Amino acid sequence: MENKVQEDYKVKDELHWFDNKRNIRRIIYTIYAICAVLFLAEFFYHKHAFFSFDTWFSFYAIYGFIMSVGLVIGAKVIRIFLMRREHYYDSSS
Amino acid sequence: MTAAAEILLPLNPGIWLIVGALIAVLLPQTLSRWFAVILPVFLIAFLFSLNFDNYGAISFLNYNLETFRLDSLSRIFGLIFLIASALGNLYALGDDVNKLQCSAALAYAGGTIAAVFAGDMITLFIFFEIATIASVFLIWARRTERAFTAGMRYLIFQIGAGVILLAGLLVHVSATGSIDFDKIGLDASGGILILTAFGIKSAFPLVHNWLQDAYPEATISGTVILSGFTTKLAIYALARSYAGTEILIWIGAVMAVFPIFYAIIENDLRRVLTYSLNVQLGFMVVGIGIGTEIALNGAVSHAVVHILYKALLLMSMGAVLLRTGTCNASELGGLVKTMPWTAAFCIVGAISASAFPLFSGFISKSMIITAAGEQGYWIIWLILLFASAGVLYHSGIRIPYFAFFSEDKGHDAKEAPRPMLLAMCIAAFLCVIIGVFPALLYTMLPFPVDYDPYTVYHVINQLQLLMFAALAFTVLKLINIYPSDIQGTNLDTDWFYRKGLMALIIFSNRHINTGCRVVCDSAVGIISKIINSLKLLGNNDGILSRTPALGSSIAWISSLLLLVLLLRFA
Incomplete structure (x- = not known):
């Protein structure tokens, strides 16, 4: 490539x-x-499990997908509260 | 003479670097830059020529300082710091740094390395602080107002941590009488203070923000160099003195999660990488908290590979900043056309960070996750898996995607300068070679390694986790849910001292002023009333200014005399 x-x-x-x-x-x-x-x-x-739930079918795949979607949506929500304009700190000083 | 030779010859490599920093100032500019690359390489060879031992013992104020303790834990950290120093200084050749910055970079690496090899807490403290002072010059060298103020805030945190460390050290030494730097633990006297100091330096939650605040404000090569040392020295110190302290598991887990959200919404890609750095420190802290052999091996090996791939990612973003003048995701895109090599190296760093099999992150991070599983910490285990998927997002996909592949913003950029490409190439090579041949790293870890990352189930499970996370990204992007990149500042804990504290100062200032005015005004009122009444007494009609007749005066005095005589002889 x-x-x-x-x-x-x-x-x-x-x-x-x-x-x-x-x-x-x-x-x-x-x-x-x-x-x-x-x-x-x-x-x-052959699976190597630490607990019981990690033997569920395609646990890693499903967990990876769901948590990633949750992460992005969570980040979008957090942004509403945390985002300020670019020079937020500059103007005060 | 023999005593002097005994002290000086197997000298702590960090001290050699600090001496080198002094020499670098005296050399001509170009020579000084190359000297900064060659000296660490030479010291790597020096390090391998020595056996594990305690060198450089000196007596100081009735304490025996061990200025150079070489064991398996200090050697691996010393080695990776030397490699990071050589690579960072090689990269800096492309950044046109002046020799003062070269010297600061050498002194910073030197202080850090000397602290790693310190066998006692006094030596550790002294070199930790030397590293701190030297590092701030890499931020100030940017010569902008923002960099200056960020550097001041950085210094306040770092020196603050240093003072806490000193306090803890004094308490500890006065209680135990020993200055040895070994296992301390929370229950030891001064233990909490020392943990707090290391915690600030390794960016524990709530005291983390100096990292994201200051590092991206440093110079292009400065950020690369800064990313390697301070936090990993703190990780080393924690591994040495607080292994198996359970609270660290939970602190580390929080550290591994909350910066991910910031890393996704942050626009400045170098700042994204500092949040990602914080996440990886969380993994290491969890490993130290678990404290089993595999967990500590995992924490140490993760520190090593993380220094390499994080430096690589920051190098690629530094090259982008150098060539386009910006590192904001909203202003970047399409650079793969003009900076293909930088893009390729960045992708290697991104894949290593995401811990794909055959790349370095895979063989280190999984040791920590396995350790959590083995010890039955299922919540921690789930959190670390989540954080692994999160890393794929911000380091693995977001960084290369928004810089190199998203919509072309029309930057007329050139490929990165050759020294930068060479530094990135070596870092990328190391990332791959460690990933393919993990034994290279495993043999140097503090404990014997009984762990094979390349088992069928581990490879498949890791790929499932990562590819389905990538699938989620693809789907969210296609249906336009993924947050777009917009310019802005995200509030973090620095708000509390940059805005909150400022508001508090302005507020209290105003109220103190009002308070002062009330007190002063009423005081002035009272005093003027007294003066006025005195005036009344003393003015023309006042009792004190009347002129009484002589006869009545004599009468008054005679009656007073009479009274005195009566009282005396009664």
Whole structure:
């Protein structure tokens, strides 16, 4: 990918690999595919559990997804309370 | 003579660096910059030539100072600090630093390393403070008003922590009579004070904000250098003296969670990385709190790999700042076209930070999480998993995405200067090599390692966690829920002293003024009343200014005399 990037750089105004919507879609589909494979991988290995709940089916995948969504929504809510203008502190001094 | 040779020859490498800092000022500019790169490399070789022992014992005020204690714990920290110093100074070659900054960087690294090798608390304290003083110059070297005030706030926190450390040290020494720097624990006299001091320096929750406040205000190379030392020295000190202190587990867990939210909404990408730094310190503090062999190994190895990948990420963001003049996510994007190498190295740092298999974060962080699981701390275990997914968000995706891949903002940027690229390349190489061959790091840890990160279940579970977190990001981005990057300042605990305290001062100032005025006014009123009544007594009609006749005066005096005589002889 790096070589590709460099080739593109030679002609500056040329459309970059990442500018192409189709390539972005490809990346997104790759993520979907990897996730599907990892989800199904649950059937094929022996789990090493510390507790009881981490033996649940695809615990790590589901926990990772749910907590990430929660994290982003939580951050959006926190931002309402915490965000001030860019030079909030500068004006006072 | 022999005594002098015994003291001087196997000298603490940190002291050599401080001597080097003095030499760097005298050298010509270019030479001074290269000297700052070569000296730490030379000292790495020096360090490996020595056996574990206590060197450099000197007597001072009836105390035996151990100025150079080389054991497995101090060696691994000393080594990574030397590597970080060499890489940071190499990176600084591309930042056109002046030799004063070179010298400050050397003295800072020197103070930190000398403190790591200190076998007693007096030596530790002295070099900790030398490092603090030297470090602030890396912030002030930015030469902006913001940097100056941020540097002052940084100094207040650091010196404050130093004073608390000194107080704790005095209490401890006077109670125990020993200055040895070993296990202290909370129950020892002065234990809470010393823990507080180390806690401030390792950015415990509520006393963390000096880190996010000051580091991003430093110079481009200054931030890279700062990120490695102070906090990790505090982690070393905690590992040495407070291993197995249970409260640290909970403090660390809080540390590993709340900065994640800030890291997601913060706009300045270098500040995002300082919040992320805080999260990783939380992991280490949890490891120290658990205190088992695997947990401590995990904390130490995580400190090592974290220094490398955090420096790498800050280097890439520094290069972006150098070339575009900004580090704000809202003003960046599309730089992969013009800075492809920086982007590539940044991605290596991002993947290492996110702890993908074959990269350095994977082999260290998982030891701490495993230790939490083994000891049955299920809440902590869940929190650390959550924090791992969170790291993927802010360090793994957000940093490279918003700088290099999001919508092109039309910066006419050039690729980073060669020394910067070289420094990033070496850091990236180390991240990968440690990830692929963890034994390189494991053999140097304080305890023998009985842990294999590359088991089938561990690799799959980690990938599941991370890829589904990435999936969540993708989905949220596609349906436009992910918070957009807008310029702004996020309130943190610094609000309490930057706004709250200021308001308190203004408020009390106003009320003290009013109070003073009331007191003064009434005092003036009373005094003028007294004067007025005295005037009344003394003016033309006043009793004191009348001129009585001579005869009546004689009558008064004679009757007084009569009275006295009567009283005397009655």
